[in-house]
Amino acid sequence: MEHGLSAFFPSSRIITIGGGKGGVGKSTVAAGIAIQLAELKKQVILVDADLGGANLHLCMGIRYPERSLSDFISGAIPDIHNVVINTPVPLVRLISGASGIYGLTNPSFSHKHNMLSGFKKLNADYIIVDVGAGSDENNIDFFSLAENGIIVVTNEPTSIENAYGFLKNSLLRKLVRLFTADQTVCGIIKNFSNPKKSGFNRIEHLIEKVRAVNPRYGKMADEIHLRYHPRLVVNMVKNADDVGVEASFKKIAKKYLNIDMVYVGYVVYDHAVEKCIKNIQPISHYRESDAYACLRAIAKNISVLETQEHNGE
Ligand SMILES: Nc1ncnc2c1ncn2[C@@H]1O[C@H](COP(=O)(O)OP(=O)(O)OP(=O)(O)O)[C@@H](O)[C@H]1O
Numbered sequence: 001m002e003h004g005l006s007a008f009f010p011s012s013r014i015i016t017i018g019g020g021k022g023g024v025g026k027s028t029v030a031a032g033i034a035i036q037l038a039e040l041k042k043q044v045i046l047v048d049a050d051l052g053g054a055n056l057h058l059c060m061g062i063r064y065p066e067r068s069l070s071d072f073i074s075g076a077i078p079d080i081h082n083v084v085i086n087t088p089v090p091l092v093r094l095i096s097g098a099s100g101i102y103g104l105t106n107p108s109f110s111h112k113h114n115m116l117s118g119f120k121k122l123n124a125d126y127i128i129v130d131v132g133a134g135s136d137e138n139n140i141d142f143f144s145l146a147e148n149g150i151i152v153v154t155n156e157p158t159s160i161e162n163a164y165g166f167l168k169n170s171l172l173r174k175l176v177r178l179f180t181a182d183q184t185v186c187g188i189i190k191n192f193s194n195p196k197k198s199g200f201n202r203i204e205h206l207i208e209k210v211r212a213v214n215p216r217y218g219k220m221a222d223e224i225h226l227r228y229h230p231r232l233v234v235n236m237v238k239n240a241d242d243v244g245v246e247a248s249f250k251k252i253a254k255k256y257l258n259i260d261m262v263y264v265g266y267v268v269y270d271h272a273v274e275k276c277i278k279n280i281q282p283i284s285h286y287r288e289s290d291a292y293a294c295l296r297a298i299a300k301n302i303s304v305l306e307t308q309e310h311n312g313e
């Protein structure tokens, strides 16, 4: 059983969406997948966990959410169920984010713990968590609510680099949580973030070092590592080259982190998406759009994977 936050959650029904870089379409993809899972008759709660720049409500066609995560964190609304609001899309509900509230962009441990255990109590077929940009600890913790979250990437070097950093940090955080009591091992893992300091840059070398401290630790690290198969979505695809990011990103993840990512699809660059944001409408207003069809395919792939995982396949 994995240690840390995700151990508390029935993670098969939590889908987290991250990616490192800002503006790559995490919220668009989160809202789109939620809408498409609802089309498959699933009850969905979208959670805006982007504490720095919450705007998922706009992707769901809501200009001013009446309640948000900040009401829960401040204690104004003690029960997380009462923070959930309806959206214009049947079967999709929303916990709006908490941006602009002083002190919330870096919640205390107890605030974060309250939030995370609050999500656990939510009742839906799927809980989709939109994680903010950047690889800071909060984002990585939210991302790790799911065993295998989705990383969104675009065909830009900055996006690829940030997504790689995000992937690496999410794995390292899983490992650090295993060994919180052992400062030596935590130090080795943290140094791996910085190849200049550690002198190595492949995950195998890291796990070897951990094994050298204690063979049992090496086995534990192996288990976590081998079970980690985050998913990959390529967004803003304009041509075949852009789709090719899938293969190149998976190759880097395999080479340096020995992670087999699972590609779940791409979303084309589509003016319908821009129109949604501009007009504050969910993508379901543009059912004939190419982006809508891409999101449908992604949701189908995800629901197949979730069913397989649920059945232990
Ligand atoms: N497939 C797409 N085609 C066209 N425009 C897109 C697409 N995906 C996203 N966009 C546009 O890119 C912008 C950023 O998208 P979005 O807000 O979803 O990104 P994000 O990663 O959540 O950003 P942030 O890091 O700020 O939260 C929006 O204006 C959106 O309309």
Ligand SMILES: [Mg+2]
Pocket (backbone or CB within 6 Å): 026, 027, 028, 050, 055, 130
């Ligand atoms: Mg966003």
